[in-house]
Every structure is written in C-alpha cells, then in structure tokens.
Amino acid sequence: MQPQTWKTLIPALSVMLMSGAAAAPVGDEPQAPGELTSEELAKVGTEMHREVEALRGWKFKHPVDVGLYTEEQVRAFLQREGSEEDGGWGEYARGTASTRMIGLIPPDCDPMAMFEKVMMSFVPGGIYDHKIGVVRVTQKPGVRGDSLRVRTTIAHDLPHALDDQYFDLTKLEKAGGATSDSEHVVGAIFEGAAVVVQERYSAKVKRSGKIDSTEFQKEMKAAMKEMRALSKAPPYVVAWVARFPCGIRFLYQGDALAAMALLTGSEDPGSVAEAVRTAATDLPRSSEHILHPEKYWKSEHRDEPVVVNDDDVEKLLVADGFRVVDTDIIGELLCAVLSSSEDKKLNPMAIGIPGYWTNAAATGWGGDRFFLLTTATGPEPITEQPENLYGAWFTMWDTPKDRDEFVAGYETHRILPSRTVLKLGTLGAVYLFGFEDTQAEALEKRLQAAPPKCTCDGKPWSFGETGV
Numbered sequence: 047m048q049p050q051t052w053k054t055l056i057p058a059l060s061v062m063l064m065s066g067a068a069a070a071p072v073g074d075e076p077q078a079p080g081e082l083t084s085e086e087l088a089k090v091g092t093e094m095h096r097e098v099e100a101l102r103g104w105k106f107k108h109p110v111d112v113g114l115y116t117e118e119q120v121r122a123f124l125q126r127e128g129s130e131e132d133g134g135w136g137e138y139a140r141g142t143a144s145t146r147m148i149g150l151i152p153p154d155c156d157p158m159a160m161f162e163k164v165m166m167s168f169v170p171g172g173i174y175d176h177k178i179g180v181v182r183v184t185q186k187p188g189v190r191g192d193s194l195r196v197r198t199t200i201a202h203d204l205p206h207a208l209d210d211q212y213f214d215l216t217k218l219e220k221a222g223g224a225t226s227d228s229e230h231v232v233g234a235i236f237e238g239a240a241v242v243v244q245e246r247y248s249a250k251v252k253r254s255g256k257i258d259s260t261e262f263q264k265e266m267k268a269a270m271k272e273m274r275a276l277s278k279a280p281p282y283v284v285a286w287v288a289r290f291p292c293g294i295r296f297l298y299q300g301d302a303l304a305a306m307a308l309l310t311g312s313e314d315p316g317s318v319a320e321a322v323r324t325a326a327t328d329l330p331r332s333s334e335h336i337l338h339p340e341k342y343w344k345s346e347h348r349d350e351p352v353v354v355n356d357d358d359v360e361k362l363l364v365a366d367g368f369r370v371v372d373t374d375i376i377g378e379l380l381c382a383v384l385s386s387s388e389d390k391k392l393n394p395m396a397i398g399i400p401g402y403w404t405n406a407a408a409t410g411w412g413g414d415r416f417f418l419l420t421t422a423t424g425p426e427p428i429t430e431q432p433e434n435l436y437g438a439w440f441t442m443w444d445t446p447k448d449r450d451e452f453v454a455g456y457e458t459h460r461i462l463p464s465r466t467v468l469k470l471g472t473l474g475a476v477y478l479f480g481f482e483d484t485q486a487e488a489l490e491k492r493l494q495a496a497p498p499k500c501t502c503d504g505k506p507w508s509f510g511e512t513g514v
Contacts (some may be wrong), residue, residue, distance in 0.1 A: 082185060082196065084114055090192065091181065094200040101246045102205060102239075103317045110207040112200060115173065115182040121162060135431045140372040141226075144418050147437045147479050148376070149384060149460035150282045160283050164276055172199035174206035176215050181207060194251065194261050195268070201247040205240040213326040227333050227377025230289055234336045235329075238293020239322045246314060253313065270394070277392040281383045284392045288379055291398040292336050297321040299339035333379040334411055337404050350503040351375075352413030352442040358498035359417060363438060365492065366485050371428055372418040376439070382408035385455030407455030410448025412473065413502070414441040437479035438489075442500065442509070446472040470497055471509025 091112025145151045171184040181203045222228030298305045300321035307315035332351045335342035341349040385407035396402045416439045422432035443449035453475050466486045468476040478486050500507040
C-alpha cells in the first residue's frame with residue numbers, strides 16, 4: 047500500500063491552505079474582468095520569492111514559476127493521480143484494498159473522491175508540482191492577486207519548492223520506504239516547515255498594518271467554513287491534517303533557539319531551517335518520532351522501530367499457497383485512527399495539542415508490517431485485482447500492556463468479521479484477514495515454533511517480554 051500517489055495536502059491552523067503534490071501547469075486562459083491574471087500572479091510570485099528567502103534564511107537556487115490552474119484542472123489532476131498507469135491494478139488500487147481490509151476506510155469510501163471534495167472547498171488552493179518545479183494557485187471568482195489569501199498561499203507553497211531544490215523530495219520519499227507511515231513522516235517535516243514560513247509571513251503582514259483587520263477576519267471565517275467541510279471526512283482522511291501541527295511541533299523541538307523564542311512570546315520566533323536540514327538528512331523512521339519528538343531529537347530517548355524480516359514472513363505464508371502482492375507500514379498515527387471511533391470528528395481547537403493525534407492504545411507502538419496477499423497464480427506483476435485478497439499484519443509493541451491495549455482498542459472500534467488475531471509472545475499481535483480457521487491455526491503453529499526474525503536499531507529483537 048503506497049498512498050504517496052494521493053499527494054493531496056489538507057489545511058493547517060489559522061489560514062488552512064490547500065496544497066497538493068502535483069498538477070499540470072496551466073497555459074494562458076481568457077480572464078474575466080476582475081479575476082486573478084497570470085501576469086498579476088507572476089508579479090506577486092516574484093515578491094514572495096524574496097519574502098520566503100528572508101523568512102527561511104535560504105536562497106532559491108533558481109526562480110520558481112508561479113501561475114494559475116483552473117478547478118477543472120484540479121479535478122483532472124486528482125483523477126490522473128487515481129488512475130492506474132501500470133497495467134490496471136496499480137498502487138492506488140492496492141492501497142485502497144489494503145486500507146479497506148484493515149478498517150481504515152469504510153467499504154464504500156473512495157479516498158480520492160473524498161480528497162477531491164475537501165480540496166475543492168478551499169479558496170484559493172495552492173499546489174507545488176515537484177515533478178516540474180512550479181507553483182500553481184487556483185483560479186477562483188473574485189480572488190485578487192494582491193489579496194492576503196493568495197500571498198499566504200504562495201508563502202506556503204514556495205517553501206516546498208525551496209526544500210525540493212535543496213533535498214529532492216521525490217528522493218526522500220523513496221528513502222523513507224514509500225509506506226503509509228513514511229508518507230506522513232515526510233509530509234510532517236515539509237508541511238510543518240512550510241506552515242512556519244506561512245505563519246511568520248502572515249504575522250509580519252499583520253504587524254505592518256498594511257492589511258486591514260477586516261481581511262484577517264474574512265480569512266478566519268473562510269478557514270472555519272473550510273474546516274467544517276473537512277470535519278465531515280472519515281478519520282483516515284482527517285489524519286492527514288496531523289502533519290501540519292505535529293510537523294511544526296517536531297521542528298520547533300529540534301531547534302532550541304526558535305523554540306525558546308516561541309516559548310518566551312517573541313513576535314517572530316524565527317526559522318526552523320536547521321531542524322529541517324537535520325530531519326531531511328537523517329529522516330525520522332516513523333510517525334512515532336513525529337508524534338513524540340523527544341524520541342527523535344533526544345538521544346537518550348531515541349526509539350527506533352522494530353523491523354520484521356520480510357523473507358521470513360513470506361516463507362511462512364507460502365506454505366499455505368499465498369503470494370505477497372504489496373507491503374506497507376501502518377505506523378502509530380494510523381494505529382490511533384484504528385483504535386478510535388469511526389465517528390470521531392475533527393476538533394479544530396485541539397489539533398495542536400500534544401497527544402491529540404494519538405491515544406493510549408496506539409502509544410507504545412514498536413513497529414509493524416502489513417502484507418497484502420493472494421492465492422492467484424500467474425506472472426508478475428499482477429495487472430488485474432485477484433478475486434481473493436487476504437492480509438497478514440504483524441504488529442510489535444514496547445510492552446505487553448501496550449500490545450493488549452491496542453488489541454482491545456482495535457477490536458472495539460473496528461468490527462471486522464474477517465479478522466483473526468494471534469498473540470505472538472508477549473509483545474506481538476498478528477492480524478489475519480480473510481483466512482480460513484484451518485489456515486489461521488496452521489500459521490499460528492508455525493509462528494509459535496519459528497517466529498520471523500526481527501531487528502531494532504540493527505540489533506536482534508524478539509517477541510518476548512523484554513523485546514531484546
């Protein structure tokens with residue numbers, strides 16, 4: 047499951063901008079009177095280059111084209127992102143099958159359609175296309191190029207271009223393993239960094255007195271309207287918002303000077319540029335690091351995830367005729383979604399509170415690995431979804447209490463008739479999806495006799511009491 051193809055980014059904090067990871071560049075379109083024009087936007091974009099450089103403290107290696115796209119182009123982009131370019135059963139389809147199987151999304155939910163619905167509620171939206179290195183702002187009726195909303199949109203998306211020039215975001219996504227969990231990690235670092243610039247810019251403009259207070263009030267009203275649209279989305283979609291407040295908190299904890307300025311009430315707490323550089327060059331290994339920044343930044347609390355040996359697991363599964371068609375890491379953030387009510391709604395007033403995006407059942411996550419399986423035979427790659435799909439999800443926990451809390455929370459909040467849980471040692475829980483009783487019993491015997499090898503920070507890890 048690799049939902050990095052769903053690079054639709056959700057709103058953040060006071061301004062609640064919408065950003066995405068890719069959109070086709072827009073050519074010259076006829077403009078209605080009073081509408082935002084390409085020429086107007088290009089001029090604002092040039093000014094915002096200088097603002098972003100000053101607020102981040104880094105120089106652009108080359109200018110970034112800032113232009114327009116239409117609502118139709120947004121929808122076309124999202125449809126392209128959901129299309130299958132590798133033969134009919136690609137990353138999006140496998141990812142959707144996996145997330146439905148474990149209960150992250152309802153059976154009838156199309157994540158891409160839900161993201162599109164949320165995205166289209168934002169006025170205007172902003173996109174950084176990292177494939178060709180351009181920034182695009184949505185063409186919306188009545189939106190002026192010199193408006194605060196357009197400028198703060200660009201102030202959010204230009205830092206993505208700046209970071210891409212320094213770190214190559216595509217390369218970082220691959221370095222993280224391109225899993226559900228690593229997507230949230232990379233997103234948190236760079237969305238958090240973008241929001242820091244965006245909010246520093248917004249505060250600077252407010253202090254200058256050049257923008258009337260009524261425009262700030264309009265911004266807040268628009269933000270609350272957009273947040274209401276987001277609050278209707280399923281928890282799995284809402285979880286993408288976590289990257290914004292959690293990313294900000296993570297970066298400030300990694301930058302002592304900026305954090306101190308923030309705590310002492312400085313009007314401008316400053317850049318988190320060095321924290322961004324550190325995290326980009328030594329990528330956090332899990333969303334646990336983002337949710338609990340001390341587990342990354344403080345060496346005495348550094349908590350690396352447990353890694354299960356894929357080959358060992360595959361050998362165990364082959365005995366029952368299964369073949370692995372996809373793998374993923376779910377991570378603490380999404381484990382918190384699975385162990386919370388499916389009806390949980392977003393609380394805009396609480397999203398920045400430490401602990402809001404996790405819970406007692408997910409805290410203590412040690413590591414996990416999900417395997418999407420089929421019994422279908424044939425050549426690789428599989429180009430059509432097999433009739434029968436199965437799942438095996440290995441979860442590892444810090445303590446027996448942590449394991450049992452998640453097992454109880456997951457069972458309570460996700461009723462899945464096809465799910466079977468096997469407790470492995472005192473620190474492991476293995477979930478099977480779609481297995482016959484005889485298959486589950488046979489696999490449990492093999493697991494207890496010869497569990498797969500695991501490592502933590504390069505050292506052997508066992509499913510026993512201590513985990514070492």
